[in-house]
Amino acid sequence: MAKSVSIKREKWVRLSLTWLVVLAVSTIIIYPLIWTVGASLNAGNSLLSSSIIPENASLQHYRNLFNGTVPYLTWYWNSMKISFLTMVLTLLSVSCTAYAFSRFRFKGRQNGLMLFLLLQMIPQFSALIAIFVLSQLLGLINSHIALVLIYVGGMIPMNTWLMKGYLDSIPKDLDESARMDGAG
Numbered sequence: 001m002a003k004s005v006s007i008k009r010e011k012w013v014r015l016s017l018t019w020l021v022v023l024a025v026s027t028i029i030i031y032p033l034i035w036t037v038g039a040s041l042n043a044g045n046s047l048l049s050s051s052i053i054p055e056n057a058s059l060q061h062y063r064n065l066f067n068g069t070v071p072y073l074t075w076y077w078n079s080m081k082i083s084f085l086t087m088v089l090t091l092l093s094v095s096c097t098a099y100a101f102s103r104f105r106f107k108g109r110q111n112g113l114m115l116f117l118l119l120q121m122i123p124q125f126s127a128l129i130a131i132f133v134l135s136q137l138l139g140l141i142n143s144h145i146a147l148v149l150i151y152v153g154g155m156i157p158m159n160t161w162l163m164k165g166y167l168d169s170i171p172k173d174l175d176e177s178a179r180m181d182g183a184g
Contacts, residue, residue, distance in 0.1 A: 082144055086151040090159055093152065098163035103175065113164075119157035 035052055043056035064070045100106075101113060131150055132141075140146035 078144065082147050082151070085144075085148045086155070089148065089152045090155045094156060094159040094163050097156070098160050098167055101160070101164045102167035103172070113161075116157045116160050120161065124154050 038052045038054055040061050041057045041059070042054040043058035043060065065072055101109060135141050135146045135150075138146075140149070
């Protein structure tokens with residue numbers, strides 16, 4: 001009898017702790033969403049107000065969004081263009097580079113791989129001034145192509161490393177059988 005009560009109590013404590021953790025994690029996840037909605041309803045431009053619920057709630061920001069006062073669609077389209085171009089250029093360059101590192105043995109291969117590994121460790125913010133000066137010299141300031149090139153350059157080391165790992169997992173026999181079938 002005492003053992004049964006002890007098991008029930010232990011089960012209740014475990015369940016209570018589980019729900020406490022779920023509640024804490026849910027609060028951590030939901031709080032920023034509630035804060036974002038509250039900040040969007042704030043009548044002024046101050047995002048750092050102390051309360052979540054705005055004192056002077058207003059839908060003015062949403063009116064600006066939907067009546068065309070602020071060119072959100074243009075900004076959205078710019079983001080989509082930059083993201084798409086970055087993705088395409090990154091995939092093209094990374095897949096070719098990773099394939100070469102994965103399938104071919106050449107002098108300097110290990111040094112190249114180590115260079116990609118080292119480039120991942122350098123914080124991109126440390127190169128901001130150099131990137132700005134280079135963009136200014138090339139006349140790319142305030143252009144989409146500058147952003148695309150910066151993003152592609154920042155993504156190449158990590159994505160090459162990941163793609164090389166994936167290509168290493170594909171058996172070389174598949175390449176040989178494709179060659180026999182006339183695929184190159």
